[in-house]
Amino acid sequence: MEKNFSLRELNTFGFDVKARYFQELKSMDDIHELTRNPKFIECRDASRILILSGGSNILFSDEFYDGFVVYPNLKGIETLEETDKTVKIRCYCGEVWKDFVDYTVSRKLYRLENLSDIPGKVGAAPVQNIGAYGAEVKDAIYQVHTIDLVSGKTKVFCNEECHFSYRNSVFKELISQRTTHALSQRDDKSLPGGTWHALYMIFAVDFILKKHGELKLDYGNIRNYLISNNITSPTLQDVAATVKAIRAEKLPEVSVIGSVGSFFQNAIVTNEKFLELKECYDNIPSYPTDSAFVKIPSGWLIDKAGWKGYRESHVGVWDKQALVLVHYGGGKPQEILDLMKKIQDSVKEKFGIEINPEVNIV
Numbered sequence: 001m002e003k004n005f006s007l008r009e010l011n012t013f014g015f016d017v018k019a020r021y022f023q024e025l026k027s028m029d030d031i032h033e034l035t036r037n038p039k040f041i042e043c044r045d046a047s048r049i050l051i052l053s054g055g056s057n058i059l060f061s062d063e064f065y066d067g068f069v070v071y072p073n074l075k076g077i078e079t080l081e082e083t084d085k086t087v088k089i090r091c092y093c094g095e096v097w098k099d100f101v102d103y104t105v106s107r108k109l110y111r112l113e114n115l116s117d118i119p120g121k122v123g124a125a126p127v128q129n130i131g132a133y134g135a136e137v138k139d140a141i142y143q144v145h146t147i148d149l150v151s152g153k154t155k156v157f158c159n160e161e162c163h164f165s166y167r168n169s170v171f172k173e174l175i176s177q178r179t180t181h182a183l184s185q186r187d188d189k190s191l192p193g194g195t196w197h198a199l200y201m202i203f204a205v206d207f208i209l210k211k212h213g214e215l216k217l218d219y220g221n222i223r224n225y226l227i228s229n230n231i232t233s234p235t236l237q238d239v240a241a242t243v244k245a246i247r248a249e250k251l252p253e254v255s256v257i258g259s260v261g262s263f264f265q266n267a268i269v270t271n272e273k274f275l276e277l278k279e280c281y282d283n284i285p286s287y288p289t290d291s292a293f294v295k296i297p298s299g300w301l302i303d304k305a306g307w308k309g310y311r312e313s314h315v316g317v318w319d320k321q322a323l324v325l326v327h328y329g330g331g332k333p334q335e336i337l338d339l340m341k342k343i344q345d346s347v348k349e350k351f352g353i354e355i356n357p358e359v360n361i362v
């Protein structure tokens, strides 16, 4: 266990945050040992535990995390079962997501190709049901292996039990309940610590991938990009390469400019609200959802509210994609929080829509 550990390399915003306690976990034995560590138990009972993987979807609200950061880093990829049509693969939480996708594409297995080059680790992928270019990881997940850091017991969640939805899952719900409580407790010391029944850490994910599949080309610029590169019968590898190329054009390279990718979730509005907006903004983009709601890209709303390319001291809004807030270096987390609030207020004022952060604020 490390004390006053710098997380600068472990959050893609690149803020110089320190953690009171930090522990890397490389094996199941490390995990069991952790659950007996008195410092861990003390922090757990005070709701001051953070499970941190690649830190590409986390914004620290302070420069000191006064708690225990757990860094799960179990490695390994195993083929569990193979039939004529499918392959089941177990991947441990510490594997880098983009490397795992490359591995599945190199084995000509379908389902993850549109999720190429998303930063982070495999253990975090189910948490917000990562998605991109019309695909979501939920469609490739067979089951999720967890260990409850309260009881020390393992629990396997089948796909349905994960309650996956747009950028959400049972894991994210539980995390946000705990962090909301911890943040209010920090501001109001009279609040009691949390008595959490469970604190699930994902240590492995089982995927079910297809040997033959249909490529998803209709989202974003994939089809246009393929046409402009004279690719008329794209392969799985072509789609993965295209997604990578489009992402590289649109998103900042986190080793150079700090970000967490999309800072806000896309807005979900009622059909009624959408029609009202359409009267004023004829070209408003939208995607249908499963229900009586319409999804509007928050990047468009932020752009139209005039924020694209905006810079204020150390932070700003990426000039190629307004959904991405960036940290140019040397700044503090509070600067991003202030910018977030200004953008939310201005979108609310202009369109009457509340946009919520996709990033986990801790």
Ligand SMILES: Cc1cc2nc3c(=O)[nH]c(=O)nc-3n(C[C@H](O)[C@H](O)[C@H](O)COP(=O)(O)OP(=O)(O)OC[C@H]3O[C@@H](n4cnc5c(N)ncnc54)[C@H](O)[C@@H]3O)c2cc1C
Residues within 6 Å of the ligand: 012, 050, 051, 052, 053, 054, 055, 056, 057, 058, 072, 093, 118, 119, 120, 121, 122, 123, 124, 125, 127, 128, 129, 130, 131, 132, 171, 175, 200, 201, 202, 203, 251, 252, 254, 259, 260, 261, 262, 360
């Ligand atoms: C440039 C850029 C582009 C991005 N593009 C996309 C995109 O296209 N689509 C998309 O969905 N996301 C995108 N993201 C967000 C991010 O990459 C994903 O959410 C990713 O899955 C986060 O992984 P991580 O390992 O960095 O998790 P972290 O940021 O470390 O953690 C994220 C959350 O998961 C929890 N968590 C982490 N590991 C575990 C575990 N083992 N068990 C239980 N809980 C855990 C954490 O407590 C936290 O709440 C992007 C980020 C960046 C920086």
